Amino acid sequence: MKQDFKMIALVRVISSLFILGVAQTVLANEPTxxxxxxxxxxxxxxxxxxxDDHAMDPNSPRFANAKKLADKACADCxxxxxxxxxxxxxxxxxxxxxxxxKTMYDYRSRARNLPPIKTxxxxxxxxxxxxxxxxxxxxxxxxxxxxxxxxxQ
Amino acid sequence: xxxxxxxxxxxxYIMSFVxxxxxxxxxxxxxxxxxxxxxTAYYMCAGCHGSDKVRVNFMTPxxxxxxxxxxxxxxxxxxxxxxxxxxxxxAVAGLSDQEIDSLADYYSNARLDK
Numbered sequence: 001m002k003q004d005f006k007m008i009a010l011v012r013v014i015s016s017l018f019i020l021g022v023a024q025t026v027l028a029n030e031p032t033x034x035x036x037x038x039x040x041x042x043x044x045x046x047x048x049x050x051x052d053d054h055a056m057d058p059n060s061p062r063f064a065n066a067k068k069l070a071d072k073a074c075a076d077c078x079x080x081x082x083x084x085x086x087x088x089x090x091x092x093x094x095x096x097x098x099x100x101x102k103t104m105y106d107y108r109s110r111a112r113n114l115p116p117i118k119t120x121x122x123x124x125x126x127x128x129x130x131x132x133x134x135x136x137x138x139x140x141x142x143x144x145x146x147x148x149x150x151x152x153q
Numbered sequence: 154x155x156x157x158x159x160x161x162x163x164x165x166y167i168m169s170f171v172x173x174x175x176x177x178x179x180x181x182x183x184x185x186x187x188x189x190x191x192x193t194a195y196y197m198c199a200g201c202h203g204s205d206k207v208r209v210n211f212m213t214p215x216x217x218x219x220x221x222x223x224x225x226x227x228x229x230x231x232x233x234x235x236x237x238x239x240x241x242x243x244a245v246a247g248l249s250d251q252e253i254d255s256l257a258d259y260y261s262n263a264r265l266d267k
Contacts, residue, residue, distance in 0.1 A: 010162045014169045021173035087222030094265075098212040112236065 056149040066146035069139055073131055082150045094151025100144035108132040108140075190255040197244055198260075205266050217263045224257035 056063050071080065074092065078084045082093025092100070106112040107128045114127040135143070176182075184192070195204070202216050203209040216224065230236040232245045232253070248256070 007158070007162065010166065014165060017169050017173055021169075021176045024173070024176060084220060087220050088226065090220055090223040091218065094215055094218075096213060096215050099214040102212065103214075 056145045058149075062142045063146060063149075065139070066142035069135070069143055070146060073134070074143075077125070082147050092147040092150075095144075095147050097144040097148040100147060101140055104132050104135065104140040104143070108135065186251060186255040187259065189252065190259040193248075193252065193256055194259055198256075201240075205263050208265065216260050217265050219260060221257045221261035224260055225253055228253045228257065 056066075070082075077086075077089045078092045082095075083091050103112070107114070110129060112128075114129060117125040117127050132140075198216075201209065201211070201213045203213075205217060208215065227236070228245050228248065229250075231238065231241045232248060234242060245253070
């Protein structure tokens with residue numbers, strides 16, 4: 001009789017430990033995701049959406065300049081709305097404006113180089129270095145805000 | 154007989170600890186490439202590139218929803234030091250082709266919550 005009690009107690013201990021172990025594995029495999037209210041967390045002054053910071057007035061001359069440039073120089077490869085049709089060309093819509101500027105300056109100054117591109121049909125596609133040669137500093141800033149703006153729509 | 158039972162229960166007791174210890178090991182919890190990519194994204198990328206909930210904008214490119222082919226070629230360029238950006242070169246130095254592929258898959262399919 002005494003033996004039985006001992007066994008029951010043991011089984012209980014073992015089974016509870018086992019449950020603990022299972023719980024541990026389940027929790028360890030759960031993708032860790034912490035939901036933090038970042039706006040409150042950072043004092044409410046942090047702007048998370050680039051488009052909020054760089055809201056561009058669609059009627060402004062800078063917007064018109066950017067749109068003209070974008071349709072002429074960028075749209076063929078990166079899409080009219082900044083979403084490119086091919087997998088190899090990056091989307092531009094919603095791109096961080098500062099990063100966009102940096103990339104354009106890097107291409108223009110040859111800090112970043114792209115090899116010449118030729119399609120299978122033998123067509124010559126200007127690479128980014130050649131495209132950015134024609135852009136002024138102001139053009140680049142306008143374009144960066146134009147593409148950051150596209151995300152908001 | 155009693156001793157035998159006691160011995161058996163002690164063995165079971167010790168074995169249970171072994172099982173619990175092993176069950177916590179990452180070696181035995183098999184993760185799919187997609188899960189690994191989500192983990193990598195959370196621990197390695199999200200701090201600078203933001204998650205689907207939060208956009209951070211300190212000159213880091215937005216890669217959520219970016220084209221997969223572009224992400225793969227960019228990550229490989231960073232890894233093979235064809236494109237020099239000290240932070241990124243270090244961050245992706247240890248990634249295999251398979252990991253780069255699943256990571257690019259993860260980000261190209263992700264969408265910003267708004």
